[in-house]
Amino acid sequence: MRTLTVTGLGLACLLAVAGAHAKPRNVSDPEAPRALPTEGTVQVQWTDPAQFTELRTSRNRWEAQRGDWVVTLAEHLRKQADKRLPEGQKLDVTITDIKRAGDYEPWHGPQMDDVRFLRDIYPPRINLQFTLTDANGQVIDQGERRLSDTGYLFNSSLPSNTDPLRYEKRLLDDWLRRELQPERKTAGL
Structure with missing residues (x-):
């Protein structure tokens, strides 16, 4: 019985020490990945x-950089694009800028420092570069897009959605719906 207690106590201490050295997730960490696995x-x-x-x-830069929201948005983009991409085509996307929907308003006081206020003056924006190629590697389309949704608060289908990235994901979904249309054959046509 005493061995079990000592072992349990030792394990608890080990977990506490490991947790103390674990770094919180931070999107701006220089060691964090800058791409999804190929x-x-x-x-x-x-x-x-x-x-x-x-x-x-x-x-509130500290709160803004917390988490892995860049990876989450990249994974969502990949998953949704994969569903819409015509067979044989490939899509390469580089996200160059993100401004999430809402912002922090420090004038509400310290108890509200970590609250993101959603107002029409804080729309989601994403800038990206992309290249769409066919099965032979021929470029079908490429370019840079500046995505923004100034009416993001007026979509009635989202109030029950509690995903903190719902507005940014919808922005990407809308872009994919416009960009990946099946009737596209080659660039410029």
């Missing part, structure tokens, strides 16, 4: 999140 027909990478508008202009 697989399938959709490749997604991103530039340095520390340079994204979301972090550069945030009124």
Whole structure:
């Protein structure tokens, strides 16, 4: 019985020490990945999140950089693009800037420092570069897009959705719906 207690206590201490040294997730960590693992027909990478508008202009930079929301958005983009991409085509996307919907308003006081206020003056914005190729590697389309949804608060289908990235995901979904239309054959046609 005493051995079990000592072992349990030792394990608890080990977990506490390991937890103390674990770094919180931070999108601007220089050691964090800058691309999803290469697989399938959709490749997604991103530039340095520390340079994204979301972090550069945030009124609460610490809260804005918490989590792995860049990876979550990249995974969502890959999953949705993979569903829409015509067979034989490949899509390569580089996310160059993100400004999430809403912002922090420090004038509400310290108890509200970590609350993101959703107002029409804080629309979601995503800038990206992409290249769409066919099965032979011929470029079908490429370019840069600046996505924004100034009416993001007026979509009645989202109030029950509690995903903190729901507005940014919808922005990407709308872009994919417009960009990946089945009747597209080659660039310029």
